[in-house]
Amino acid sequence: MHRFARSFSDAPSTNRPTRLATLSNRARVTSHTIRQSFASIAIAFLAGGCAAPSPSKGSLPSGVAAGDKVLSPFYAWEGTTPPRPGVMLRTEPLPSQAELTAVSSAQRILYTSTDARWNAGIVPVSGTLYLPKGAPPSGGWPLVAWAHGTLGVADVCAPSWTQHRPRDATYLNRWLEQGFAVVATDYQGLGGPGPHPYLFWEAEGRSILDSARAAVAAHPGRIANELVVTGQSQGSGSSIGASRIAPTYAPELRLRATIATGVVPSFPQGPYRVPEAAPSASGPTRFTMLRLVGGSIPAGAPSADELVSEKARPLLQLARTACVDEMRGYEQQNALNMGNAFTLAPEKLEALLLPVTDMSMVRMPAPVFLGTGLADRTVPPRRQYGAAAALCATGSPLVWKTYDGVTDNGIVNAAFDDELRFVRRALANELPESNCAAIAEPGLPGPVKAGIAFND
Numbered sequence: 001m002h003r004f005a006r007s008f009s010d011a012p013s014t015n016r017p018t019r020l021a022t023l024s025n026r027a028r029v030t031s032h033t034i035r036q037s038f039a040s041i042a043i044a045f046l047a048g049g050c051a052a053p054s055p056s057k058g059s060l061p062s063g064v065a066a067g068d069k070v071l072s073p074f075y076a077w078e079g080t081t082p083p084r085p086g087v088m089l090r091t092e093p094l095p096s097q098a099e100l101t102a103v104s105s106a107q108r109i110l111y112t113s114t115d116a117r118w119n120a121g122i123v124p125v126s127g128t129l130y131l132p133k134g135a136p137p138s139g140g141w142p143l144v145a146w147a148h149g150t151l152g153v154a155d156v157c158a159p160s161w162t163q164h165r166p167r168d169a170t171y172l173n174r175w176l177e178q179g180f181a182v183v184a185t186d187y188q189g190l191g192g193p194g195p196h197p198y199l200f201w202e203a204e205g206r207s208i209l210d211s212a213r214a215a216v217a218a219h220p221g222r223i224a225n226e227l228v229v230t231g232q233s234q235g236s237g238s239s240i241g242a243s244r245i246a247p248t249y250a251p252e253l254r255l256r257a258t259i260a261t262g263v264v265p266s267f268p269q270g271p272y273r274v275p276e277a278a279p280s281a282s283g284p285t286r287f288t289m290l291r292l293v294g295g296s297i298p299a300g301a302p303s304a305d306e307l308v309s310e311k312a313r314p315l316l317q318l319a320r321t322a323c324v325d326e327m328r329g330y331e332q333q334n335a336l337n338m339g340n341a342f343t344l345a346p347e348k349l350e351a352l353l354l355p356v357t358d359m360s361m362v363r364m365p366a367p368v369f370l371g372t373g374l375a376d377r378t379v380p381p382r383r384q385y386g387a388a389a390a391l392c393a394t395g396s397p398l399v400w401k402t403y404d405g406v407t408d409n410g411i412v413n414a415a416f417d418d419e420l421r422f423v424r425r426a427l428a429n430e431l432p433e434s435n436c437a438a439i440a441e442p443g444l445p446g447p448v449k450a451g452i453a454f455n456d
Contacts, residue, residue, distance in 0.1 A: 058119040060194030065304075067154040067195055067293055067320050071161050075191050077110060077124040085206070086213025086250070087112045089124060094160070099169035102176035105131040108160045111214035113188060113206050117197035117295050126191035127211050128160045128184045131222065132176040140224035142256070142427060144175045145212045146184040147231025147238035149262065149412075150287065152323035153198050153294040158191035159184060162323075167454040168232075171412050178420060181223045185211040187238070189294075198294025199234060199356040201241030201265065208242040209250040216253075228257045228423050232412050233379060236260035237357055240368070240387075247365050257426040258364060259419050261371040261411040263384040266357045270390030272441070274383050279346035281339030285312065286327040288338065288349065289319045296353040307349065312341035364396035367432050369422045371415035373406030374446050375455075381442040392436035399432055400439050405449025413453050 062068055070076050074092055082089075094106040106128065113125045132141060148168060151157040159165075164172065164184070172182050185207040189196030197203040208229060216223050231239030243258040266274075292304035293316070308316045315336060318327050330336075338346040368391060372384040381402065388400040399422060406414045425432050448455060 058115075060115065060118050060120045060123065062194055064320055065293075067152075067189065068193065069155045069321070071155055071158070071191060074108060074110065075124075075126055075155070075161075077192075081122050081124070082112055083122065085112050085114045085122060086210040086217065088214040088218045091129070091218075094128060095163070097163050097169050099164075099166055100130065100173050100176070102132055102173050103130050104133045105129075109183075109211070109214065110192075111210060113210040115188060115194075115197075116203040116206055117188075117200050118194070120194070123188055123194065124192045125188050125207050125210065126158055126160045126186045127207075128164070128186075129211075129215050129218075130172065130176055130182045130184075131219070132179055132181065134179075136222045137179070139226075140219070140222045141179060141181040142226035142228065143212055143215060143223050144172075144180045144182045144228045144230060145208050145242070146172060146182060147204065147208055147229070147235030147242070148184065148187075149231075149233035149235050150198075150290070150324055151190070152327070153189070153196040153290050153319060154321050154323065155189075155191050156321070157323040158186040160186050160191055167409060167412055170453070171416065174413070174416050174420075180228070181215065181219075183211045183215040196294050198290050198296070199237060199264070200295060201237040201357070201359065202245060204235075204238035205241030205243075205245050206249060208238055209246060209253060212253055213250060225252075225254045226427060227253050227255050228259065228426075229255065230259035230419070232260075233262035233264060233408055236262055237264045240265055240359070240364075243364055243366060243368070244359070244362050255366045257423050258366055258368045259371070259422070260368070261373075261415055262376060262379045262408045263370050263372060263387045264357050264379055265359045265387050266355075266383070267359055267361060267387060267390030268355075269361050270386060271393050272386045272389040274386045279338060279350045281337060281346055283338045283346070284328075284331060285315065285336050285338055285341040286319070286324060286331055288353075289315055289327065289341070290324070291353055291356070292316070293319045296356055298352070298354055301352055302343075307342055307344060309341055309343055312336050315341065359390075361390060361394050363394040364391060364398075367397040367422070367426050368399070369415075369419055369432070370398065370400045371411050371418070372400065372402045372442075373408060373411040373414065374402050374442060375405050375448045376408045376411065377445045378408035380445055382444075385439070385441050388436075388439055392434070392439065397431055397434050399435055402442060405447060405455075406452060407448055407455050410452045410455030414455070
C-alpha cells in the first residue's frame, strides 16, 4: 500500500510508458510484507479500504498533546449541540485579505459535523464562507467547497484563524470572480476541539460536505444546491473522499463535479503498482510527525512520545503547537530525518501507522478532474497516475491533465482555467469527455519552469 509518507521518493522504473487500456492484466498491488506483522493492531481500521474507527461510541482526545488551543471564544462552542451534522452554529465577520478582491461578504463559520476517526459523534468544525460581488443568479450562486493542503495539525494552523495562504486565497478569488460562492473548511480538529485527523479522507470529507450543507441552509436563494468540491495535496484526498461518500452521507447535496490536484490517494486494489523506493532514512520527518499527532497511531501501539527520539522531541512539540513551515525550519536547522527522529526504523514505522490515504475501488458519483504537475516532488507524478488509473478502472467519468514544469504548489492555480471549463460543462449537464483511454505513465519529476505563479 502506498502512503503519503512514501511520496517523497520516486524510484526509477523499468516500466515503459503504459496506456491504461493495457493495464487490465497487470497484477494488482498487495500489502507490504512488513505490514503483516502489525495486522493484529491495524486490522480493525482496514475495513472498506480506509482507516476507520471502532463502531462503539468514542471520545475525542484533548489537550495540548492533541493540538488543542482556544484561539478565541468563537471556536469554543458551549451551547446545546444540534443532533445532526451540517448545522450552522454561528458566524462572525472576517478581516479582509489582500488576495480576496472579489468578495462581498467574508465570514468565519462554526458548524456541526460527525467524527469519523474516534467515533465521538457530533463535533463543531470551523471554516470560512465567501460570497461574490453582485446579485446572485436565479436560484443562487453555485458553491465551491475548498479542501486545503497540509498546514499542520495544531489549532493555530486553521485558515479561518491565520487567513488563507496567498496561493490558496488567489485560487479562491478566481472562483469568486467567476460567480461562485466559496466555503472552505478548516477540517475537524483545526480550530475546533480534539486532534485534526490528518489525511483521514473520510473525516475530512465529512467536514467538507457539512460545510456545504451549512452554507446552503444559511443562505437560501443566495447559495444554490449546486456543489463543486475541489482540493489540493492533503485536500485532494479530502475532495475525492467527500465525493465518494456524498451519495450516502449527504444525499441531499447536488454534487456536480470533483477536482483534485497534487493527488494523494492510494488504491491498493488498483491496476497500477506505483514504483516506489523503500522509506528513506534521509527523508523529511514533518509529515510523519503530523501523522503521529493526527490520529495515525492505531490502538494498542506505542504513543507518539514513545515513537519519537530524544533529538526530535522539540519537533513533536512543534507539531502540537505550531504549523508546518515552522516545523520545516526546525527540521532543517537540526538535521532531523527519518533515520534519527524516531525509535523505529522508517520501514517499521511506516508499517505500524494506519494506511490513511488508502481507498477501495468505488465509481465516483460525479465527473472528476485531476491535475498533476510534472515537476511535483512532494506527490510524484507516478503516484498521481496510479490514482487516475484506479479511478478510470472503476468507470468513473474522469479527465486527468498534466502540466509540464509545474510543482505541487504551482498546480493549484496552473490548472484553474481547465478546471473552470470542466465545471462549466458539468453545470450545463454536458458530461466532460473522459481521457482514460489515453492516459500514460509519466516519468520522474522534471525541471521546474519559471514564470508560473507560486511555482516553488
